[in-house]
């Protein structure tokens with residue numbers, strides 16, 4: 001059972017099902033919304049039990065982003081295909097999870113590099129892998 005919470009504790013959630021690997025996203029939208037890049041893992045939305053009042057921001061036609069209205073923690077990215085992406089930074093340790101790659105690395109900020117040996121995709125997972 002994975003549990004998570006925002007910084008102030010007003011929003012908590014529990015995930016019954018197994019979670020897959022964590023993927024980092026370096027797109028400009030994720031960077032603006034989080035202050036750096038995001039790391040998240042998808043879950044079927046019906047498997048996540050959320051307590052507390054989430055504020056949703058409709059960031060595109062196909063997705064919305066969920067925040068705590070009190071402390072501003074960015075917790076969820078919901079794609080309107082039944083998947084809710086949980087931001088891994090809000091999980092209670094130990095998570096037992098591993099990161100498996102970096103998407104939209106071609107859109108990353110110019111002030112950092114990631115050299116953890118994981119694949120760094122130009123855009124999505126099917127795109128070109130960026131070499132050093």
Ligand SMILES: [Zn+2]
Nearest residue numbers: 006008068071
């Ligand atoms: Zn909060």
Ligand SMILES: [Zn+2]
Nearest residue numbers: 025026027030
């Ligand atoms: Zn992104």
